[in-house]
Amino acid sequence: MAEESKKNDEEDIRILAFLCNWCSYAGADLAGVSRFQYPPNVLDVRVMCTGTISPYFVIKAFQEGMDGVLIAGCHIGDCHYLKGNYMTAKRFQVLREALKFLGLEEGRLRLEWVSAAEGEKYADVIRSFTEEVKALGPSPLRGKKAAKAEVGA
Amino acid sequence: MSDLKTIVKEKLAGGADAFLCLKNEEGTVLPALITDADSPDLEFVDVGESRYPLGRILIDLQREYPDKRFAVLVRGCDERALIELSKLEQIDLDRLVMVGVACSTEEAEACGCPRPYPGDIALGEKVEAAPGREVIDEVESLGDAERLGWWKEQFSRCIKCYGCRNICPMCFCKDCALENPHLVEPGVIPPDFPSFHIIRALDMTGRCIDCGLCEEACPADIPLRSLYRKMQDIMEDKLEYRAGGSVEEKNPLSFLGTEHDIEKLEQE
Known part of the structure; x- marks a missing residue:
C-alpha cells in the first residue's frame, strides 16, 4: 500500500515551465507537431519574454506545490527583444543560489535555451528534467497549498 | 577634534540649509532636523550609541524641498545606504553633505559590521571589525x-x-x-x-x-x-x-x- 502511494506520488510530479513566446513555446509546438514523445508532467505558461519572469513567480510556483520549475527562452543573442534573456540569465544565477541556501534541491530549478527549431531539444529537456525531479521526489514545500492547486489543475 | 554641536553650526553657516541628526532629550533618542544655529534642539544633539535609518527621512525631505541642501550625520552603514539609494534614484548626493561618524570599538564589535566607518570621518576613531559568519x-x-x-x-x-x-x-x-x-x-x-x-x-x-x-x-x-x-x-x-x-x-x-x-x- 505504502509503495503504491509512493509510486503515485512519483507519477504526480508536476513541473511548471515558463516558455518564451518567440522561441521555446514554438519549440514546444514543434515537438508536438513532430510527435516527439515526452512526459506529460509539464504545465506550460507562455510569457512574452523570459526577461518578464520575476523571481517571485518561481517562488510562487514552489509555494503552490510545484515540484520543479523550468524556464526556457531564446538563445543568448537570439532574443526577440534583443537583450531580454540577459536579465533572465543574471536573475537565474541569484535565484538558484538563494534556493540552494534555503535548502531546496538545486535540480528543481532549471534554465534552458530552446529555439523555435529545436523541437527535439525541447522533448529532451522535458525528459531529462522530469527524470531529475522524479528522482528527487515530491517537493518538500508541498503542503496544504498543493492540495488546493490539485483541484484547479 | 570638535564636537557635534560645533560641526552642526559650521555646516549651517557653510551652506547647508538644515542638519539631520539624532538628539538625546533626557534619555529619549529622536531624529532631529536643525534649521538654524539658535535652535533649542542644538543643546541635545548627540551621536550616542543609537542608530536610526535617517536615509528614510532624507528621501522625504529631499522630495519635499528640492532646492534645499541638507547635511546629515552618517555612520558607515548610513553612508552605504545613501550611496545605494542614490543609485536607486531616491537620494540626490549632490544636494547632500555627509558628516561621518566612526563607530567605537564596542559598538563595532557588538554590531559586527563589515565597515564600521564612513569614507570621511569627522567624529570618532576608525576601528575594524569582522562580520560574524x-x-x-x-x-x-x-x-x-x-x-x-x-x-x-x-x-x-x-x-x-x-x-x-x-x-x-x-x-x-x-x-x-x-x-x-x-x-x-x-x-x-x-x-x-x-x-x-x-x-x-x-x-x-x-x-x-x-x-x-x-x-x-x-x-x-x-x-x-x-x-x-x-x-x-x-x-x-x-x-x-x-x-x-x-x-x-x-x-x-x-x-x-x-x-x-x-x-x-x-x-x-
Whole structure:
C-alpha cells in the first residue's frame, strides 16, 4: 500500500515551465507537431519574454506545490527583444543560489535555451528534467497549498 | 577634534540649509532636523550609541524641498545606504553633505559590521571589525533537507510584524511585494514558508548594506542579517557586485549588460 502511494506520488510530479513566446513555446509546438514523445508532467505558461519572469513567480510556483520549475527562452543573442534573456540569465544565477541556501534541491530549478527549431531539444529537456525531479521526489514545500492547486489543475 | 554641536553650526553657516541628526532629550533618542544655529534642539544633539535609518527621512525631505541642501550625520552603514539609494534614484548626493561618524570599538564589535566607518570621518576613531559568519557556516554545513527544516523552524517564529521592512534603510517602495495578496496570503501567521522571507531576501540582493537593523528590530530573533548577508555574497560571487561600495558602479540587476558578460556567466 505504502509503495503504491509512493509510486503515485512519483507519477504526480508536476513541473511548471515558463516558455518564451518567440522561441521555446514554438519549440514546444514543434515537438508536438513532430510527435516527439515526452512526459506529460509539464504545465506550460507562455510569457512574452523570459526577461518578464520575476523571481517571485518561481517562488510562487514552489509555494503552490510545484515540484520543479523550468524556464526556457531564446538563445543568448537570439532574443526577440534583443537583450531580454540577459536579465533572465543574471536573475537565474541569484535565484538558484538563494534556493540552494534555503535548502531546496538545486535540480528543481532549471534554465534552458530552446529555439523555435529545436523541437527535439525541447522533448529532451522535458525528459531529462522530469527524470531529475522524479528522482528527487515530491517537493518538500508541498503542503496544504498543493492540495488546493490539485483541484484547479 | 570638535564636537557635534560645533560641526552642526559650521555646516549651517557653510551652506547647508538644515542638519539631520539624532538628539538625546533626557534619555529619549529622536531624529532631529536643525534649521538654524539658535535652535533649542542644538543643546541635545548627540551621536550616542543609537542608530536610526535617517536615509528614510532624507528621501522625504529631499522630495519635499528640492532646492534645499541638507547635511546629515552618517555612520558607515548610513553612508552605504545613501550611496545605494542614490543609485536607486531616491537620494540626490549632490544636494547632500555627509558628516561621518566612526563607530567605537564596542559598538563595532557588538554590531559586527563589515565597515564600521564612513569614507570621511569627522567624529570618532576608525576601528575594524569582522562580520560574524557563524550562522551562514552553520547552515552551509547542513544537507538540503535539514537546511529547509532549519529555516522553517526559524521562520515559524515570525509574527509578520513587518518590523524588518519598516526599519530597513533600503526599503522605499510604495507597493510592497510582501503586502501583495497574490504572493503572501493575508491574515496568515506565521506567513507562508518560504515565500515571505525569500521574497524579502531576493529584494535585498544587491541592495542590503548590512546594517543589521532588521535583526535588531526582529522580535522573534530570526537571523535575517545572515540571510541577507549570504545574498550579498551570492551577488558578489556571481555578478561581482556589492551594495554600497562605490558611487559609480551600477547594480548588474539594474541594466541588461553585454553578451560578453552573459557568456562569461554561463560558462561558470
